[in-house]
Amino acid sequence: MKRAAELAVEQINAQGGIKGRLIHLVERNDFANPDSAVFVATDLYNAGVVAVVGHLYSAQTVAAAPVYNSGDEPVVALSPSSSAPDVSRLGPYTFRLCPSDLAHGAALARWIRNRLGLERGAVFYLNDEYGRGVRETFAGEFGRLRGELVSIDPYLGDTPDVAVYLDRLAKNGRSQFILVAGNRNEAEQVLREARKRNVIVPLLGADGLEGIEQGGPLAEGVYVSQAYLPTLDRPANQRFIEAYRRKYPDAGLPNQPAAATYDAIYLLREVIARAGTRRAAVRSALAAIGTTSPAFEGATGRVAFDSLGDVPAGEVHIGVVRAGTIRLAEGG
Secondary structure, three states: OHHHHHHHHHHHHHOOOEOOEOOOOOOOOOOOOHHHHHHHHHHHHHHOOOOEEOOOOHHHHHHHHHHHOOOOOOOOEEEOOOOOHHHHHOOOOEEEOOOOHHHHHHHHHHHHHHHOOOOEEEEEEEOOHHHHHHHHHHHHHHHHOOOEEEEEEEEOOOOOOOHHHHHHHHHHOOOOOEEEEOOHHHHHHHHHHHHHOOOOOOEEEOHHHOOHHHHHHHHOOOEEEEOOOOOOOOHHHHHHHHHHHHHOOOOOOOOHHHHHHHHHHHHHHHHHHHHOOOHHHHHHHHHOEOOOEOOEEEOOEEEOOOOOOOOOOOOOEEEEEEOOEEEEOOOO
16 A cells, blocks of 8 residues: 555646646555554544545454544545455445445355356354454355355454364265355465365455465465455556556566555545545545546546445456456456
8 A cells, every 4th residue: 555655646746737737645454453553543634634545454444433524624545455345334434446345255255156157165253343344245145146155254363263063064065165255364374274175166356355366375275355456457456556566576466455545645636626625525526426426447447436435337357366366257
């Protein structure tokens, strides 16, 4: 996020800023902690910023939203990647540039049934808001498509104890896939334990598995739903990738939060150029994107907000890990 924001600001300022006024980027770190997020939000609110790009994670966005949406001069907070369903209900000054978790679960269910042709599987889910959200939407859509879930099991922790679940799967032999509604570390633990028991079936997960391609041969063939892939062939994305590589040659490819942060800065440039810097005017102009104002075409795709500050047409892609990279799966 930080790199992408600095890149966008550098580019815009090199072009003269916004109507001759340069952008000043005020950077704060919430340390992925809700209490710190509230402190950061209060600091930014009182500093008089025109808008906020953040927070990265849903829990911090939820914690900070009452600050941004309160007082005499509420301020827009535009999150690049807070995907929890609850973000839709945080207030009129809260927006996001990614699909919600509800979209990921449903997309994975359709992929498994319609593209992989699998009928039965198991779900392991992190027993928190994120994991339960992906589980519920996946199970609902998979059931609608007449798929069968032979087990749905919760876990806790970065290295969950899933041995008993996998022993059961190995014994009955009916599961054709495993869905992990959680994060990368947990999925890798499931893969290791599954291999020990010779449970060799496709493993799939939502955007919480980001970075699993770095897991080496263990991760080969894992399917991951993503709101963004750096390999997407659209002009705005290719321009972003080229500029990012030039500025940060040793950083590797940017991820979804980076691409969406880059889009957020450019989107705010358009909004401020049209509406000015008054906070209420920024909010009104941003809310109009895709309705009374044209949609925004960015690196992450087409941005059009609904009445809740969501992007309901946001794309969810299915990627697959091949030789240490996530590539767009055929038909994904």
